[in-house]
Amino acid sequence: MGVAERKExxxxxxxxxxxxxxxKVFFSQGFERSTMDDIAxxxxxxxxxxxxxFKSKEDLHISxxxxxxxxxxxxMMGIENLDEDAFEKLVSMGRATIEFANKFPDQMKSIMLLExxxxxxxxxxTSQLKDVIFKDSPVGIVIRIVEQGVxxxxxxxxxxxxxxxxxxxxxxxSVVRFVSTKxxxxxxxxxxxxxxxxxxxxxxLNGIRS
Amino acid sequence: MGVAERKExxxxxxxxxxxxxxxKVFFSQGFERSTMDDIAxxxxxxxxxxxxxFKSKEDLHISxxxxxxxxxxxxMMGIENLDEDAFEKLVSMGRATIEFANKFPDQMKSIMLLExxxxxxxxxxTSQLKDVIFKDSPVGIVIRIVEQGVxxxxxxxxxxxxxxxxxxxxxxxSVVRFVSTKxxxxxxxxxxxxxxxxxxxxxxLNGIRS
DNA sequence: TTAATTAATGACTAATAGTCAGAAAATAAC
DNA sequence: GTTATTTTCTGACTATTAGTCATTAATTAA
Numbered sequence: 001m002g003v004a005e006r007k008e009x010x011x012x013x014x015x016x017x018x019x020x021x022x023x024k025v026f027f028s029q030g031f032e033r034s035t036m037d038d039i040a041x042x043x044x045x046x047x048x049x050x051x052x053x054f055k056s057k058e059d060l061h062i063s064x065x066x067x068x069x070x071x072x073x074x075x076m077m078g079i080e081n082l083d084e085d086a087f088e089k090l091v092s093m094g095r096a097t098i099e100f101a102n103k104f105p106d107q108m109k110s111i112m113l114l115e116x117x118x119x120x121x122x123x124x125x126t127s128q129l130k131d132v133i134f135k136d137s138p139v140g141i142v143i144r145i146v147e148q149g150v151x152x153x154x155x156x157x158x159x160x161x162x163x164x165x166x167x168x169x170x171x172x173x174s175v176v177r178f179v180s181t182k183x184x185x186x187x188x189x190x191x192x193x194x195x196x197x198x199x200x201x202x203x204x205l206n207g208i209r210s
Numbered sequence: 211m212g213v214a215e216r217k218e219x220x221x222x223x224x225x226x227x228x229x230x231x232x233x234k235v236f237f238s239q240g241f242e243r244s245t246m247d248d249i250a251x252x253x254x255x256x257x258x259x260x261x262x263x264f265k266s267k268e269d270l271h272i273s274x275x276x277x278x279x280x281x282x283x284x285x286m287m288g289i290e291n292l293d294e295d296a297f298e299k300l301v302s303m304g305r306a307t308i309e310f311a312n313k314f315p316d317q318m319k320s321i322m323l324l325e326x327x328x329x330x331x332x333x334x335x336t337s338q339l340k341d342v343i344f345k346d347s348p349v350g351i352v353i354r355i356v357e358q359g360v361x362x363x364x365x366x367x368x369x370x371x372x373x374x375x376x377x378x379x380x381x382x383x384s385v386v387r388f389v390s391t392k393x394x395x396x397x398x399x400x401x402x403x404x405x406x407x408x409x410x411x412x413x414x415l416n417g418i419r420s
Numbered sequence: 421t422t423a424a425t426t427a428a429t430g431a432c433t434a435a436t437a438g439t440c441a442g443a444a445a446a447t448a449a450c
Numbered sequence: 451g452t453t454a455t456t457t458t459c460t461g462a463c464t465a466t467t468a469g470t471c472a473t474t475a476a477t478t479a480a
Contacts, residue, residue, distance in 0.1 A: 036438080046459065052459075115391075116391060166395075177380070178376065189370065191370070203418060246467075246469080247467080257469085258471085424479070427477085433469090439463080440461105446455100
């Protein structure tokens with residue numbers, strides 16, 4: 001009798017529904033401004049019900065950001081299989097990230113916020129940790145591209161590939177953060193975001209060249 | 211008659227007193243957990259008085275973080291005048307930052323948070339902006355060191371020095387953030403924080419070498 | 421000494437995250 | 451088909467706390 005299974009599926013559906021409603025509310029009003037009542041109304045459920053599926057507003061927020069993160073990752077999945085060398089792929093991934101940040105600035109900010117916070121407070125087992133890091137974040141892809149680059153003798157082999165990959169990803173996030181938070185400064189320096197990004201690629205790729 | 215001046219000084223003193231009290235409370239309980247009543251009690255003032263000096267909890271928070279930021283900067287002031295070449299100075303500044311982050315992890319986190327947020331929401335005039343960026347953040351020092359490096363022909367001249375400097379500083383913050391938020395991951399990769407930092411210096415300085 | 425100005429207070433309001441006893445709906449038992 | 455049991459949902463309620471403001475106290479000027 002598949003009743004339990006169906007209920008399980010329905011539960012998951014409700015959860016998704018709530019996440020969708022919360023995403024809508026969070027990104028239209030901002031996290032702080034959004035109340036659980038707003039989200040409940042958007043989801044056409046009562047507030048109490050939200051707490052059956054998420055233990056707190058913060059918990060719901062994390063689910064939303066995870067969802068956004070996996071969307072960014074999805075937008076990059078194609079790049080790994082292109083017929084390009086490692087450097088070209090890394091630049092393509094960078095450009096995809098920039099494009100995402102331009103199209104969905106708030107979503108990008110939330111991803112960066114997640115990357116800054118999550119692991120310090122939550123405690124995962126080692127195996128769960130792998131999932132968390134590699135499921136939503138694009139860093140898993142970057143690692144494989146760096147490994148490809150080491151094989152191609154394009155990227156230096158004296159530093160472990162995963163470390164290079166994480167460094168690249170952090171640096172990518174930091175330049176996106178810079179452009180989005182310091183745009184006034186960039187104008188003041190008589191630069192454009194494009195110049196900042198291009199210099200970033202130039203500096204960073206020069207650093208990892210073998 | 212210097213009454214107005216004395217009063218002005220006393221006002222400033224009160225403000226400092228409140229900032230000190232708030233710093234104590236914020237860093238012992240965390241920002242979210244700290245209530246304005248806690249801070250008022252620590253400052254031996256009533257809550258209403260806090261609002262005579264700061265327009266909101268967030269405003270007070272920003273003042274506290276600015277103070278912490280200028281302390282980090284102060285700990286670096288000496289380096290600029292050492293008898294070292296630009297690369298050595300940059301590494302020294304990096305190490306000073308790491309040391310600060312190890313000694314005062316919460317304070318460092320708050321600085322990183324400030325660097326992510328501030329400018330997007332507040333609106334300064336161009337001249338004020340310069341102050342905000344260069345008064346508390348160590349980036350002003352980094353710019354001068356990079357300029358020295360360009361003169362010494364150690365650092366590439368094809369990218370504007372301020373842009374290189376900002377990139378370096380962002381990257382420094384991002385590696386500190388990485389080490390502090392992803393320590394479990396670093397262990398998983400069988401690495402140590404020291405290795406992560408050393409690779410960072412190696413990659414980054416290699417990138418800017420002329 | 422009195423008037424006027426400035427600073428400080430803390431009881432009060434408004435907003436909202438999270439709870440929980442009871443209602444409603446779905447499922448199982450007979 | 452009816453009743454009992456389990457699951458899901460509800461929204462009124464509580465607790466907390468940021469921020470306000472009428473009142474009081476202290477300081478300065480007249």
